[in-house]
Amino acid sequence: MATEAGDNATLKRKAHQGRPVSLMRKTVIHALLLGVCLVFMAPFAWMISTSLKPKDQLMAPSPTLVPQQCEAQIDGAWVAVDREADDLDITCLLVRPVGTSYSQVILPDMLHEGYELLQTVDATPDRPWAKVRERLPGGEFGELRVVPVSELRYRAVPQWSNYKEVVRHDQMKFPLFMRNTLVIAALGVIGSLFGSSLAAYAFAKIKFRGRGVLFVVMLSTMMIPFPVLMVPMFSMFKWMGENQLGTWLGTFKPLWVPMWFGSAFNIFLLRQFFKTIPNELSEAARIDGCSELGIFLRIVLPLSRPALAVVALFTFMWVWNDFLGPLIYLQNQEQYTLVLGLQAYQSQHTGAEWHYLMATSVLIVLPIVVLFFIAQRTFIEGIATTGMKG
Amino acid sequence: MALKDHNTLKGLAFLSPWLIGFVAFMALPIGLSFYYSLSVYPLYDEPAYVGADNYAQLLWEPDGSGGYGDALFWKSLKNTGYFALLSLPAMMIVSLGLALLLNTRVAGLSIYRTIIFLPSIIPIMAAAMVFLLFADSQDGVLNAMLAKIGIDGPDWLGSEAMAMPSLALLSVWGVGHTVVIYLAGLQDVPASLYEAAEIDGAGAWSKLWHVTLPCISPVIFFNLIIAIIGTVQYFLQPYVITNGGPSESTYVLTMYLYDKAFQYHEFGYASAMAWIMFVIILVLTGLAFWTSKRWVHYQGE
Numbered sequence: 012m013a014t015e016a017g018d019n020a021t022l023k024r025k026a027h028q029g030r031p032v033s034l035m036r037k038t039v040i041h042a043l044l045l046g047v048c049l050v051f052m053a054p055f056a057w058m059i060s061t062s063l064k065p066k067d068q069l070m071a072p073s074p075t076l077v078p079q080q081c082e083a084q085i086d087g088a089w090v091a092v093d094r095e096a097d098d099l100d101i102t103c104l105l106v107r108p109v110g111t112s113y114s115q116v117i118l119p120d121m122l123h124e125g126y127e128l129l130q131t132v133d134a135t136p137d138r139p140w141a142k143v144r145e146r147l148p149g150g151e152f153g154e155l156r157v158v159p160v161s162e163l164r165y166r167a168v169p170q171w172s173n174y175k176e177v178v179r180h181d182q183m184k185f186p187l188f189m190r191n192t193l194v195i196a197a198l199g200v201i202g203s204l205f206g207s208s209l210a211a212y213a214f215a216k217i218k219f220r221g222r223g224v225l226f227v228v229m230l231s232t233m234m235i236p237f238p239v240l241m242v243p244m245f246s247m248f249k250w251m252g253e254n255q256l257g258t259w260l261g262t263f264k265p266l267w268v269p270m271w272f273g274s275a276f277n278i279f280l281l282r283q284f285f286k287t288i289p290n291e292l293s294e295a296a297r298i299d300g301c302s303e304l305g306i307f308l309r310i311v312l313p314l315s316r317p318a319l320a321v322v323a324l325f326t327f328m329w330v331w332n333d334f335l336g337p338l339i340y341l342q343n344q345e346q347y348t349l350v351l352g353l354q355a356y357q358s359q360h361t362g363a364e365w366h367y368l369m370a371t372s373v374l375i376v377l378p379i380v381v382l383f384f385i386a387q388r389t390f391i392e393g394i395a396t397t398g399m400k401g
Numbered sequence: 402m403a404l405k406d407h408n409t410l411k412g413l414a415f416l417s418p419w420l421i422g423f424v425a426f427m428a429l430p431i432g433l434s435f436y437y438s439l440s441v442y443p444l445y446d447e448p449a450y451v452g453a454d455n456y457a458q459l460l461w462e463p464d465g466s467g468g469y470g471d472a473l474f475w476k477s478l479k480n481t482g483y484f485a486l487l488s489l490p491a492m493m494i495v496s497l498g499l500a501l502l503l504n505t506r507v508a509g510l511s512i513y514r515t516i517i518f519l520p521s522i523i524p525i526m527a528a529a530m531v532f533l534l535f536a537d538s539q540d541g542v543l544n545a546m547l548a549k550i551g552i553d554g555p556d557w558l559g560s561e562a563m564a565m566p567s568l569a570l571l572s573v574w575g576v577g578h579t580v581v582i583y584l585a586g587l588q589d590v591p592a593s594l595y596e597a598a599e600i601d602g603a604g605a606w607s608k609l610w611h612v613t614l615p616c617i618s619p620v621i622f623f624n625l626i627i628a629i630i631g632t633v634q635y636f637l638q639p640y641v642i643t644n645g646g647p648s649e650s651t652y653v654l655t656m657y658l659y660d661k662a663f664q665y666h667e668f669g670y671a672s673a674m675a676w677i678m679f680v681i682i683l684v685l686t687g688l689a690f691w692t693s694k695r696w697v698h699y700q701g702e
Contacts, residue, residue, distance in 0.1 A: 037507050044502055048516040051574065055519070057542050058531040074542050210419035219412030229419070232427055234682060236634045238655050239675040242662050243430035243437060246444075272422020303411050332524040334637050339663060350526040354641055357530060365534050372527040379523055387515070390522070394578060395585030 062369035063169035080168035092143035099140040105130040188352040196330040198267040206273030211281030261342035284318035321393030437672035444666035455673035477657040487569035500583030521577035561650040586620030
């Protein structure tokens, strides 16, 4: 596509100058945008809400957005309880098998000497009783009790402890996965800044034979789908391991080393920016005896901080989000990244652990959202640039 | 001439990391992949050349039950195509529509823009997780909300008919990235063109059709190419959300490729599939480029 030299890479913020928008039209636009934004925000709201719910509220028959906690009066005091999904709606008995320390619910005709009767439950479909267990510190539960549903109360209490439990979870090794992700991201970000800026400088500032052809080759690598590369790359890394040329499989190397050689997207983005830097600056430095590398390091790079920030940001996000790479190359759980760890945990606990899954999701989303708000301009301009000059 | 040679050396020196990377991580793997695609290559053995056998098995050899080629391959290809048919037009239209809405002068635009943009930058895995919960047929809030207004919501992810449309719906949620690119394009449309159109008595639709769309056609084209390349490789969402099901109705091309390579260790067969995928991308982008002469207008040319 057309690329104009010297075109400024920054996005010009100007709404088009038409007639003032009529009130009627404004209302319609606001209504449409509000509707879309509500739909777009709903999953976030649900994610956060679920991450703060107690386990027994995850599948509540009519889900509430505000995290509720079920409470019952036990021995005269209101305590937080875990309510089981199935309520009782016929007469039954709460009993304790003699010689044990747990209680259970049985039908009246099942009562025999082996049971100590604790309570008669005169539940009816109109007056159901709930089976509850007191929530004890440390994620433990008290013994089974029965309470009329009408005597339960719900209070809006967010379960911040879900987050604490997720971070300390022995299967979802959050701190470890976070560390792994950050190591790969750091190496990847430094590497892509290095490799991409060098190549971008060659494409933007040095006139040499074959540059045009190489540039087209470089751009066309964007079209190569990763699924085409993943099989041969896996077998290359396997081959290297078998021939004492370095262990790559089951390490982070396949995930960050290739980034040190630059990627088409980042090279293109930086090249567009480098081209906007006037050649007079480098010419002046060259007359002063500055080498090409010196010009690159001392003049071009310092002037390109905004573009380098875009590359760093996008690379970080790419590593943070990447799933297929870690899925293929990482072989034991100790090395998992956050995204891979989340998926592994989800596939092992289908359906039941939504509060933990959502708390983890929030923790994975949060850094990206924070980054976005810190660097909103960088984000938007970076994306706009790639599209505009693509 | 001496200066030119000097420049060539300098240029190649600066380019050397990329050149080495290109050879090691692009050219060599692509060459190997092509060789593997012509081989039988069980992961823990050497590749053995068999010619076009893999392609024959995938595409045209009778499969013994009246069909030709690998039925599952055709199914996965069909699924990817179906997903593309559902999601590409939806994404293109929704993103352009939102960009047009955001390119007006009303208050609070930056807030709207931020909200629309956010879903596109969060990890797809997190989006997949929340969608799993959101669209669950029994416990999902989506059906609970629909029930409140008297609609018996479908089994979004659990029924063959709805699973793929649901995934396409999720892809529309992540459209913000494209919206931002459109928005930048819209803001570069010269105001003078709108003024000229207004003097000629053009209404809103006429301006959209005769000024806006032609002016941003290069951006539409760019977004289309990016979307095509991404859609053909579609993998994570069906892998995580539906695991290809129910009844393989969301089993897409990349999932089959992944399974063949890393579950069944048939590297040769998987490579042949990868090459078919590559050719599909090349043909589709080629087609887009070919037709682009008719509908993409570059300003100042």
